[in-house]
Amino acid sequence: MNRGEIAEGLRGGMLMSLSTSPFAILFGALAVDNGISVAEAALMSTTIYAGASQLVGIELFGSQVAAWLIVFSIFAVNFRHLLYSAAVSRLIPHFTPGQKILAFFLLIDPQFAEVARRADAGKTITFGWYLAFALAIYVPWIIFSVVGAAFGSLIGDPQVWAIDVLLPVYFLGITAGFRRKPGFYPVAATAFIVSIAAYFLVGSPWHVSIGAAFGVLVGALLPLPPPDAAKPAEAGH
Amino acid sequence: MDLSLDPTTTWIVLAAALATFATRIGGYVLIARFKTIPPRLEAALNAVPAAVLTTLFAPAFFTGGLDVKLAMAVGLLVSLRYPGIIGIAAGWAMAMVARHLLGL
Numbered sequence: 001m002n003r004g005e006i007a008e009g010l011r012g013g014m015l016m017s018l019s020t021s022p023f024a025i026l027f028g029a030l031a032v033d034n035g036i037s038v039a040e041a042a043l044m045s046t047t048i049y050a051g052a053s054q055l056v057g058i059e060l061f062g063s064q065v066a067a068w069l070i071v072f073s074i075f076a077v078n079f080r081h082l083l084y085s086a087a088v089s090r091l092i093p094h095f096t097p098g099q100k101i102l103a104f105f106l107l108i109d110p111q112f113a114e115v116a117r118r119a120d121a122g123k124t125i126t127f128g129w130y131l132a133f134a135l136a137i138y139v140p141w142i143i144f145s146v147v148g149a150a151f152g153s154l155i156g157d158p159q160v161w162a163i164d165v166l167l168p169v170y171f172l173g174i175t176a177g178f179r180r181k182p183g184f185y186p187v188a189a190t191a192f193i194v195s196i197a198a199y200f201l202v203g204s205p206w207h208v209s210i211g212a213a214f215g216v217l218v219g220a221l222l223p224l225p226p227p228d229a230a231k232p233a234e235a236g237h
Numbered sequence: 238m239d240l241s242l243d244p245t246t247t248w249i250v251l252a253a254a255l256a257t258f259a260t261r262i263g264g265y266v267l268i269a270r271f272k273t274i275p276p277r278l279e280a281a282l283n284a285v286p287a288a289v290l291t292t293l294f295a296p297a298f299f300t301g302g303l304d305v306k307l308a309m310a311v312g313l314l315v316s317l318r319y320p321g322i323i324g325i326a327a328g329w330a331m332a333m334v335a336r337h338l339l340g341l
Contacts, residue, residue, distance in 0.1 A: 071252045085265040090274070109290075195292035208293065
């Protein structure tokens with residue numbers, strides 16, 4: 001395992017956790033607001049580890065919703081990860097089965113974004129880099145969920161500190177990083193329009209899966225690039 | 238600090254964790270069934286980053302006020318030239334300026 005790769009992963013993950021940790025605090029605070037204990041909030045962050053779906057979960061815990069429906073809702077919000085694991089599986093064939101299980105457990109949105117970007121830059125995804133990047137987000141996620149649950153009432157309105165813009169700005173920037181890939185503009189434009197339409201017609205969080213499905217469909221139906229054009233994306237395998 | 242664990246809540250959380258893990262490994266399990274990946278499937282998988290990541294910011298941009306739109310535009314422009322974290326910082330700074338100095 002390469003020490004430089006681990007250091008690079010830790011550095012990248014810690015920078016990323018600056019954007020995710022405020023959401024962990026927010027989650028913890030809202031969880032306690034909804035009658036969930038500090039221990040239960042910590043358990044959610046440790047085992048589910050998916051911000052948006054954890055927020056959906058605590059919303060439903062507060063209401064009189066059947067248990068299976070809570071589980072199904074969380075599954076539905078997280079459905080997009082199916083696409084991540086399909087795409088990432090081609091980039092980590094050299095991981096051992098145990099490393100793969102751990103890697104997929106930690107495959108959150110920013111992790112996928114960074115893995116895709118790194119592979120696109122022609123770098124091999126090493127397990128050392130992957131795990132270091134992932135743990136540098138995972139561990140603070142749990143810690144700050146507990147901090148939020150314990151002291152959440154002290155933060156007040158996240159809008160005042162512009163915490164709400166961090167993740168949209170990040171995801172927009174990282175999406176733009178893929179702009180030179182074949183089919184980027186039709187795929188992104190489709191996902192943009194369909195997700196906004198679905199946001200109003202069906203509601204959040206379904207807009208993610210619906211918008212992504214249409215974008216992927218457009219990507220699959222576009223004229224195939226000549227075999228040579230596909231090569232650079234596979235460099236480093 | 239309330240450190241109690243309600244049994245029902247705990248079981249629901251663990252079931253939800255299992256369901257989440259199923260989505261995180263499911264794509265791998267499906268892809269592993271293919272010996273070679275057909276070109277159309279390959280194209281679909283290549284479209285995943287642009288497709289999914291776009292849906293994560295599109296409604297925020299569309300429904301956000303001028304402050305959010307400005308912050309995202311500035312973040313985008315800066316991230317075209319500089320590393321991602323600088324783009325985030327620029328977008329965040331724009332949002333703070335818009336909200337606290339411009340009153341948007």
